[in-house]
Amino acid sequence: MRKTTGACLTIGALLAACTSVQAEELNIYSSRHYDTDERLYSGFTEATGIDINRIEGEADELIERIRLEGDNSPADVLITVDAGRLWRAEEAGIFQPTHSELLDERIPAALRHPEGLWFGFSSRARIIVYDKDDVDPALIQTYEDLARPELKGKICIRSSSNIYNLSLMASLIEHDGQDAATQWANDVVGNFARAPEGNDTAQIEAVAAGQCDVAVVNSYYVARILNADDDASKAIAEEIAVVFPNQQDRGTHVNISGAGVVAGAPHPEAAVKFLEYLASDQAQAYFAGGNNEYPVVEGVKVDNPALEQMGDFKADEVNVAVLGENQPLAQVAFDEAGWR
Numbered sequence: 562m563r564k565t566t567g568a569c570l571t572i573g574a575l576l577a578a579c580t581s582v583q584a585e586e587l588n589i590y591s592s593r594h595y596d597t598d599e600r601l602y603s604g605f606t607e608a609t610g611i612d613i614n615r616i617e618g619e620a621d622e623l624i625e626r627i628r629l630e631g632d633n634s635p636a637d638v639l640i641t642v643d644a645g646r647l648w649r650a651e652e653a654g655i656f657q658p659t660h661s662e663l664l665d666e667r668i669p670a671a672l673r674h675p676e677g678l679w680f681g682f683s684s685r686a687r688i689i690v691y692d693k694d695d696v697d698p699a700l701i702q703t704y705e706d707l708a709r710p711e712l713k714g715k716i717c718i719r720s721s722s723n724i725y726n727l728s729l730m731a732s733l734i735e736h737d738g739q740d741a742a743t744q745w746a747n748d749v750v751g752n753f754a755r756a757p758e759g760n761d762t763a764q765i766e767a768v769a770a771g772q773c774d775v776a777v778v779n780s781y782y783v784a785r786i787l788n789a790d791d792d793a794s795k796a797i798a799e800e801i802a803v804v805f806p807n808q809q810d811r812g813t814h815v816n817i818s819g820a821g822v823v824a825g826a827p828h829p830e831a832a833v834k835f836l837e838y839l840a841s842d843q844a845q846a847y848f849a850g851g852n853n854e855y856p857v858v859e860g861v862k863v864d865n866p867a868l869e870q871m872g873d874f875k876a877d878e879v880n881v882a883v884l885g886e887n888q889p890l891a892q893v894a895f896d897e898a899g900w901r
């Protein structure tokens with residue numbers, strides 16, 4: 562009897578000890594995989610004492626995994642890139658709204674979901690790269706200019722199934738309407754130098770190699786090359802220049818890396834704390850700088866020679882949520898134009 566009581570006491574003491582030393586934790590599913598993101602996670606743990614467990618994978622796989630895990634999902638936060646993918650996550654019902662004065666104050670309204678389902682923490686611009694010896698930049702000042710007959714046989718751009726192009730098309734539909742956007746896609750297909758192949762980096766390389774004169778790519782791919790030390794990158798950098806399109810009217814199409822709190826998150830408070838941490842000056846610098854992106858919080862500067870060289874620009878202020886909503890229409894426009 563005495564022995565049993567002793568054992569119970571011991572177990573009780575153990576449980577108490579376990580509860581008191583058990584650290585708070587947070588489960589993050591992320592499709593980002595940059596070394597600087599490590600500093601983000603350790604910075605958050607240092608600031609809050611909350612340990613982070615991480616699952617990394619392709620965005621669409623993570624979204625599907627959270628959907629399948631349903632109520633049993635350990636996921637607290639999903640981090641991914643492109644408003645189009647955040648919209649897919651939203652459509653899969655995996656986000657819950659977050660209400661945070663801090664996030665509403667620090668993150669521009671255009672770069673977060675109107676009901677707080679997700680928030681943008683860095684931005685990227687989809688810009689025009691051109692061969693500076695062969696192209697008059699006056700010809701390519703807007704996305705609409707890419708339809709000009711002078712560019713026949715000169716344009717390289719990746720496939721229409723790519724989320725960056727779907728979001729660009731979604732933006733054109735928003736501003737120019739479905740018919741004009743479809744006609745634009747038709748004309749751009751007529752200007753292709755080659756059938757779409759490869760990623761954004763491959764388009765930049767093709768311009769530098771003279772396979773085409775003009776390409777459309779995300780800004781961080783250019784910045785990555787401009788910041789690189791190797792001879793191959795330096796050689797590419799010498800051949801190219803960039804245009805931030807539509808500076809005289811609506812501004813350049815921008816997209817985001819973003820995150821939201823998962824519906825049924827086991828640690829919702831820690832999840833909101835993490836999103837708020839991502840909006841801090843320190844985290845903004847890591848989160849944007851690690852991938853040559855732009856911070857979203859005003860006044861935060863990233864020390865990045867390439868971004869400085871590429872210069873400031875006016876960004877389109879349409880809410881990026883629209884890019885998601887217009888994805889199905891964007892696919893229709895591409896299909897009708899025969900843009901594979």
Ligand SMILES: [Fe+2]
Nearest residue numbers: 642761779782
């Ligand atoms: Fe990318």
